[in-house]
Each structure stands twice: as structure tokens, then as C-alpha cells.
Amino acid sequence: MVSSKMLAVALALCVATAAAIDTTSVTLSSATFKVLETSEAGQGWRSMGAANPASTIKVTIAPKRVRVNDVLAFADMVSDPSSTMYTNYKTTAQLASATLPADDSMAALALWLDDVPHSVNPITRVITATLTVEQATGLFATTFRELRHDTTGQRAIVGDAVNVPMFVATHIEAVFGVHGLPLPPRVNLKTPTAPEGVAVTPAVITSVYNVSGVKPTGSTDNIQAVLEFQGQLLSQSDLTQFFKQFVPTAPAGDDKVYKYVGDSQQGEGVEANLDIQYIMGVAPGVKTEAWQYAGMDFCTDLKQWTQQAISSTSHPNVFSVSYGYQGTLSSLGCSTSQITSIDNDFGTMAAAGITIIFASGDSGSGYTSFFGYDAELYSSWPASSVHVTAVGATTFLDATPSANQRAVTGFGSGGGFSRIVKPAPSFQTAAIAKFYTEEPVAKLPNASIYGKGGRGTPDVAALGWQFSVVVSGAVQSVGGTSAAAPTFSGIVSLLNEARIQQGKKPLGNLNKWLYANPSMLHDVTVGNDRVSRQGLPVPDGFDCEVGWDPVTGWGVPNFPALLKAALAA
Numbered sequence: 001m002v003s004s005k006m007l008a009v010a011l012a013l014c015v016a017t018a019a020a021i022d023t024t025s026v027t028l029s030s031a032t033f034k035v036l037e038t039s040e041a042g043q044g045w046r047s048m049g050a051a052n053p054a055s056t057i058k059v060t061i062a063p064k065r066v067r068v069n070d071v072l073a074f075a076d077m078v079s080d081p082s083s084t085m086y087t088n089y090k091t092t093a094q095l096a097s098a099t100l101p102a103d104d105s106m107a108a109l110a111l112w113l114d115d116v117p118h119s120v121n122p123i124t125r126v127i128t129a130t131l132t133v134e135q136a137t138g139l140f141a142t143t144f145r146e147l148r149h150d151t152t153g154q155r156a157i158v159g160d161a162v163n164v165p166m167f168v169a170t171h172i173e174a175v176f177g178v179h180g181l182p183l184p185p186r187v188n189l190k191t192p193t194a195p196e197g198v199a200v201t202p203a204v205i206t207s208v209y210n211v212s213g214v215k216p217t218g219s220t221d222n223i224q225a226v227l228e229f230q231g232q233l234l235s236q237s238d239l240t241q242f243f244k245q246f247v248p249t250a251p252a253g254d255d256k257v258y259k260y261v262g263d264s265q266q267g268e269g270v271e272a273n274l275d276i277q278y279i280m281g282v283a284p285g286v287k288t289e290a291w292q293y294a295g296m297d298f299c300t301d302l303k304q305w306t307q308q309a310i311s312s313t314s315h316p317n318v319f320s321v322s323y324g325y326q327g328t329l330s331s332l333g334c335s336t337s338q339i340t341s342i343d344n345d346f347g348t349m350a351a352a353g354i355t356i357i358f359a360s361g362d363s364g365s366g367y368t369s370f371f372g373y374d375a376e377l378y379s380s381w382p383a384s385s386v387h388v389t390a391v392g393a394t395t396f397l398d399a400t401p402s403a404n405q406r407a408v409t410g411f412g413s414g415g416g417f418s419r420i421v422k423p424a425p426s427f428q429t430a431a432i433a434k435f436y437t438e439e440p441v442a443k444l445p446n447a448s449i450y451g452k453g454g455r456g457t458p459d460v461a462a463l464g465w466q467f468s469v470v471v472s473g474a475v476q477s478v479g480g481t482s483a484a485a486p487t488f489s490g491i492v493s494l495l496n497e498a499r500i501q502q503g504k505k506p507l508g509n510l511n512k513w514l515y516a517n518p519s520m521l522h523d524v525t526v527g528n529d530r531v532s533r534q535g536l537p538v539p540d541g542f543d544c545e546v547g548w549d550p551v552t553g554w555g556v557p558n559f560p561a562l563l564k565a566a567l568a569a
Helices: 004-016 070-076 092-098 101-112 133-140 203-209 236-246 270-281 298-311 334-352 426-438 481-501 511-517 559-569
Strands: 034-038 043-049 056-063 125-131 144-147 153-159 162-165 172-176 223-228 260-261 287-292 319-320 353-359 369-370 374-378 389-396 403-407 460-463 466-472 474-478
Touching: 043 133, 043 426, 056 092, 056 101, 056 133, 056 298, 070 092, 070 334, 070 403, 092 133, 092 334, 101 319, 125 133, 144 403, 153 260, 162 172, 172 298, 203 270, 223 270, 223 481, 236 270, 236 466, 260 298, 270 287, 270 466, 270 474, 270 481, 319 481, 334 460, 353 481, 389 481, 403 460, 426 466, 460 481
Parallel strands: 223 287, 223 319, 260 287, 319 353, 353 389, 389 460
Antiparallel strands: 034 162, 043 144, 056 125, 056 172, 144 153, 369 374, 389 403, 466 474
16 A cells, blocks of 8 residues: 555655655656565464554664674674784774764655654664554555454554655665564473472572682672563562572672663563572672563564663673574564664674673474474574574583583573574584584484574573572572573673773673683583473484584583683683
């Protein structure tokens, strides 16, 4: 559908921007418009009919940036321990300035949006607008419908194909908010009550990974953060109780969240409590922020976070993120252009020295099939971004807490090879090649059902089963790579603390440093990821092998070795 307003804007653009845009082939027909995205409803979503024209949606329009590849190349250099540029970061403001969209791009977009209330981020020039469905229908020449999830009852308003004038299309990097859906609902992995001596607490983590020798000063030069989506909010009262019970020697005040960023401050979510309690419990004394977003559109929420981080005058050195998806991203309404836009933001954050740590997923190899047919495997995204360090999950090999660990069995440690990040980055090609020499060919999945040749995840692992978490004043036993991620993040914050105290900069993107120093980690060689989220066996997946593998990466932390390497880098 092409609205009269869209035709008018297209005609206006022909006249107003003729100096910047070639208009020799312009005709006022459907050819004047370009389809940027199409819509695909995820599994379980049912159309409830046309959306109410008065309902509102929040739209984000990312203008096309310039010199993005230069920033990504810079991020690569400052993350490489062998480079003379290692850790020579730029500020996020400097990096955003280097890639600002061209003036003619902003002029074209401003004309297109002339009668639509909107705001422009002064740092990145990303545009946001809260529109009625009626306004969005005209702006994108599409129709909107309301969807309802059969299981959860969640509702969402999504559009059909996004159409924009051809002149505008060349200036747009991505459009967010028209198709987005939340991550599929997941039941928290509440584990069986751990037998005595096996329940994981900060003291257990500190003991088995030999965490010692770093005393945080509480300086604002070293801040860590957890990131929460989809209405997950932490409880300060639960955090305080957690510290009293499991981190009793921490000085007064170490149990307080330093700063809240985003939509809301406090609530009661198992995931949010797990994240905050373990990143702070592992690194007490390090100032910790909670970035929380209540939206129900995963890719739009990711973009909101990255834009806020890039636009901030100060930012955490480490972000711990326990969210991601092992499946077809289009079923979440995440388009290729959106994924690229977000990944470019990750690269900008890496160039500024920000460590981004994602849980690698809880669905093992990401095995999916239709009644046993058409099997496919999926690694998790955004964990598979090259600017992100992905963390898998382990458990104790026997009932004695030690660094002798195996891949978790109560759920699958998310791992495999990316279908969208190809080819594998150069820093891990040798590790992947060695894995294929270790894994018997007969045990490998058919190459046609997984992302062979793509980025391998996870990069590392940590304990992820039977974590003692305080929720609503009571201790629950919880598991997931979402336990492993904040654990590893807290350890990285301690490494940053030691570096900063010696006048060095934070570690930033960890991946090249990790792959250059695999002996910093205890190798995990027992287990596999042929396990579903429910802990049931699945036919296809991968095994833990000597060296890196797509189940537990290089293995679990050996803190003294990590600290020595961090201070030497």
C-alpha cells in the first residue's frame, strides 16, 4: 500500500534533495519505494486482526553511518595483545563522531519525517519516534496487526512489509520497532536442592577458581553492570540478604547497586536477582550498575541499550548479559539490517574498551526438528558476535567442589557454530581446526544442519548449576549459562581492577587475549551439548575435547594465571 503522504514526500524529496540524490529515474509509482524489511511471526503467535489505529508503537530509525569499517578495524587493533595499539581506546563520543551519518542523509530523513514528532540522539543521530498505528501506517506504507501468544497471552503490534521512499532508503541503516517480538518465554532453571557441599555460592566460586590477590577500591574508574530485558527487575532487599548470608565479610555498602539505568529500578525477578547477586558476590567492592529495559521487542531493546551506552559520558567497563536466542532470528522480527546495526554498535563499544559478555544459551546445540525431521542446530546470538565473549556452563565432575568440572547436564551448555557470523574470525580459526581433529567424524552432526565454517561459541565457561539465589527473601537453587556469565564477568572486573591499580587500561574485548593465552583456563574435556533446555538428550551436537570446543570453550577460570596474564598484557 502506498499512501498519498508517502507519494507527497517522495515528490518533495525529488525537488528538495536533487543536488544530493540522483532523481533521473523517479516515477510516482510503487517503484518509488523500497521494501526494507518483511514480517515473519514467530512460533506461537496468532493474529488477532487489524491493530487499533490509536495504539502506539516506538520506532527507532538508525541512519546509515559512514566509516564504520574504520571503527571496526580500530576495534580489532586495540583488542589485539600483539598490536602496538593494544588498549589504546577512544571514547564512545569520539567513535560516534567518526561515523556520524552524512548531512544529506539527515536532511533527507528530516524531510521524510517533517510532520512526525521525533527526536534525534545528539551523539549518534539515531532517530526515535512514538507513533500511533495510523501514523506508522502512513509513514511505512504498510498495515499493522495485533498478535497474541498462545501460551503466554503476550500481545504485540507488528507491521507487514516496511516500505520507504527510494531516496530515504539509501540513507537508512535499519528500522526498529515495526516487526519486533520478545524472546520466547522461558521457565527459570530452578535446580534440585543441592546436596551438602555442592551448592554454589560466591565462596565456592572464589575457592574453586582460586580468586584472590585483588582488593577493589570502589573507584568509579572500574564499574561493572548487568543488563536485564523484558521486565526483569532486581530486588535490593534480596541483594542485601544475599550479602549477609553468602558474602558476610564484605564491607558495609558493598551490597548496594551503584546506579540504575533504563526503564525501572526495582522489582522481583529470578534472572535479575541471579545476575546482580553473582556479579557483585564474585567481585564485592566493584561498583555495579543495573541497566534494565522493560520492552518486549528484543532487537529494539538491544539497540536502545547500545545507543545509551555509546551516548553516555561514562560507561561500565564490563557488561554481563544473560539473554539471547538459539533459533531463526527472523522469528523474533530481527532483520539482517538490524543485526548488522547492533553488531556495529558492539564494535564501537569494543573500540572504547568495553567488555561485553553474553551467556551462550541453555539449549545445548540448539537442536530443533519437526517430529524428528528437518533437524537444525543453532548457536546463540548475540553471543556469536565477534565483539562479544560467550560463556558456557559447567558443573562439578563429582560431589567435591573443585576446578575438575564437566559440561553441565541439567540443561545444555549452549554452543556450536554460527549461521550468521561467517566466516569464523581469524583469532579462532586454529582452535576450531584443532577441534575438528579431536572430535571423531562419526560424532559430528551432518554439515548441512549447522553453521559449519561460522564463529564458534562459547569462548570460555564457568559453573552454571545449583547456584544459591535469594528470591523474595528465600534461597532458591538456580542454574543456567545466565549464572556462568555474571560469574565470569565478576572475575573480569577483578582483572580490570588490578590493571587499573597499576595504571593500565581495562581489558576490553577479551577474545584475542583469551585465544592467545588458553593456558589461563582449566580445560574441560568431559561432557557434550546434546542436551535440551529441559535436560533431555537430543540426537545431534558436539563434545568437550582437549583444547577449545563448542561446548565449554577453552574451559573455566584459573584466576592466578588470568591475573598474571592480565597484568603482563
